[in-house]
Amino acid sequence: MNAKPPTSLDVARLAGVSQATVSYVLTDRPGTRISDETRARVREAADRLGYVPHAGARTLRTGRSGLVLMSMEDLPYGPLAVGALEGLDRELSRRGYTLVQYGARRLRGVPAARAWAELRPVAVVAGAGKLSRQAVDVLRSAGVRAVVAIGNRPSAVVPSVVLDHAGVGALAAGHLIDRGCRRLAAVVPTETGLREMGEHRLAGALQAAQARGVPVTRADLPFREDGAAALLDLWRSVDGVFAYNDDYAMLLMAVLRDAGVAVPGDLRVVGCDDLPLAALLRPRLTTVRLDVSMAPSLIVQRLEELMEAGDSAAPDRIDPWTATLVVRESS
């Protein structure tokens, strides 16, 4: 019942050739001279036995593994992230790499890097937050040829994919000002995972508005009705608000309706993410849509450059999404 998995040697015996020949046939490098007849025999023997190569042994022999590790923590899971992830997987597997999501939740810094290094991946993609200088050194010395960070701001130590949240804020603020708003507010969520992105969106809004002489008030907000209701004075004192994202925009609009503040009459509201639900609101929500369809190929391209070059150039950045405004009724 529990026979050991067949090896290339078993295949060789069945096909009546040497183990080396099996290896040559199955890893079909250009320039190997094995007759078509033998190739066929080997192939048939292989799937007769249900032969599956042993990735560990291959890694041991060749020194590299074809594995690309990606940290699976703190991803803001949503349609956007999942779509990008699938694209990345597709793009990498097309080129012969294997994308694997690896949870290093409990581990920070060097211990996490060690755990990753055990698998001898060829490349690592991780949140910018957890890539310290030492962690990257551990990875490098374990043979990892490319490390890229993904985050809100560029990592100091490795090339980074930077999600341009400031641009989102700027786009929203610009739109509100175009609509005639002269006193803006911008929501910054107080939730741990969201706060930092909120800061960046605020910063973008601030800069865009300042350039046109419009003040922006910052509104720190937990995702709760009473929190939003407590700031009612603020909402009444401005004429446009960028709500961080659609969820917060919906929270805000529920509170505003209860308080009798008219949207967009008294206050114009812009969200972000273009959730399906955003179009169901009354008034329908104006929002910023993020398009990440280009991200996977950009990331993979950068990874391949790094794997070629080995010791990278200075850390640089890629901007993998484009933001566009979806104007509806709330602004």
Place this chain on the structure above:
Amino acid sequence: MNAKPPTSLDVARLAGVSQATVSYVLTDRPGTRISDETRARVREAADRLGYVPHAGARTLRTGRSGLVLMSMEDLPYGPLAVGALEGLDRELSRRGYTLVQYGARRLRGVPAARAWAELRPVAVVAGAGKLSRQAVDVLRSAGVRAVVAIGNRPSAVVPSVVLDHAGVGALAAGHLIDRGCRRLAAVVPTETGLREMGEHRLAGALQAAQARGVPVTRADLPFREDGAAALLDLWRSVDGVFAYNDDYAMLLMAVLRDAGVAVPGDLRVVGCDDLPLAALLRPRLTTVRLDVSMAPSLIVQRLEELMEAGDSAAPDRIDPWTATLVVRESS
């Protein structure tokens, strides 16, 4: 610059011992007799060199890998799934296993199984849909000791974690009938990824209602306003509706408000998932909350049993969540 990663032999040389001793020290099995002094010397040499063991080599030697593979496709990513995933990761790593999410999007059936088998995982967790008899055989013959499926219905070939969607439907329907409803409707989404779960929730509602002599009308619905609006006659002809989930409930309530149907006066509405947004609706949405906090330990426990037993018993099932009603204003 690009020196090879240090091996246990390098550590041995630095510590002045043999490679075997290093191995004995670092894989600290009970019953090995190495002096404390030597242990300390080895450990110090190891982290001086930044030694990281080579997972592939270890797998090759021992025959097993400590890797637990989980398919990352068709997960309904949301707070629920992500929470369960993190729990699973934590639970497994506590016991010395490594959870890895593996994307086999493009691969179905046997080819996918082969790709998984290359990594010689000790266990595999996958969507019930993609585990054919042959695929499981491939995994088994590659030394995988435990395979479990996750899905809406039990897999025929392996033990399964079955998410009890029928129970959700029954709970919602029962509640509506308790509230006095006598003609129910249940939404089944037409989206590919959701349809099957919708069917199961419908079936549960149907059964529960039938037992109490209440008819249930099925409403196939795409997630679009015009789709929901087209069924206005249906909504007017019933007095309670289970909307599949909170998203659909919100869609429905937007349409109902536009049409002047009073909720809960004319029609009671129940959703599912307890999204934060559900409490922001007016009227506030009654919903079914799913608690998966027990799921990770249940799954891991079952996995360990299977790994002990080797050739499993008959495929059985685990029910990893509990559903409770959160009653608000919409019902």
Place this chain on the structure above:
DNA sequence: ACGCGATGGTTATACGTATAAGCAGTTGAT
């Protein structure tokens, strides 16, 4: 008849680890 370049393989080896088996040196019981 001879060498010579293809052609189609085979033999041998190394990758890094875990562990069985062996072997000095010490201790303790008789």
Place this chain on the structure above:
DNA sequence: ATCAACTGCTTATACGTATAACCATCGCGT
């Protein structure tokens, strides 16, 4: 004093693969 049992290591080997290096056979031009 002798042997057995322990302590603390070392030596040797196997896991499955890829690939360099070697070798036999053949066709062919001179």
